[in-house]
Amino acid sequence: MSIKKMFGDLDKIDILAETKTGEVVMVLVCNGFIDGSPETQKALLDKMEGYLNHTQSEEFQKEYGGWPVILRVTFGREPDERILALLSKCPAWAAGYGVKLEFEIGGKQVRIVES
Numbered sequence: 001m002s003i004k005k006m007f008g009d010l011d012k013i014d015i016l017a018e019t020k021t022g023e024v025v026m027v028l029v030c031n032g033f034i035d036g037s038p039e040t041q042k043a044l045l046d047k048m049e050g051y052l053n054h055t056q057s058e059e060f061q062k063e064y065g066g067w068p069v070i071l072r073v074t075f076g077r078e079p080d081e082r083i084l085a086l087l088s089k090c091p092a093w094a095a096g097y098g099v100k101l102e103f104e105i106g107g108k109q110v111r112i113v114e115s
Contacts, residue, residue: 001032003043010047013054023068026051030075036082044083048073048090052097069097074104088114 007030008014015027028047034040051071054060071094073087087103094101103110 001035003039006031006034006040007043007047010043011050013051018067023070024064025070025072026054028071028073030073030079033077034075034079034083036080040080041083041086044086048094052094052099055097055099069099070102071099072102072104076106078105084112085114088112 003010007028013026014029015025017025017027019025028051030044034044048071055064055069078084091101103112
């Protein structure tokens, strides 16, 4: 499966929504089985970085500065274990941008902890 099919356009935010509780939720949608190849890992990190950098943009800050921001990475099915291992290291990276990282697999929120 191509990177574009798995992650869509790497330069675009898939979903950005405001919650009733006053948070901004950005959803990164991963389609199909996400394999653990180096190309796939790089594409996922690049897309996440695009989301994180977007939160620092003037446009985002003007609209949402001071709002709690959540980046929710969603998978339709469980990805390769190398992807899970990679993601387990990402919450501190996201926190550096002031963003809380969440993960969903098959519509259920999951915690991914470093092994």
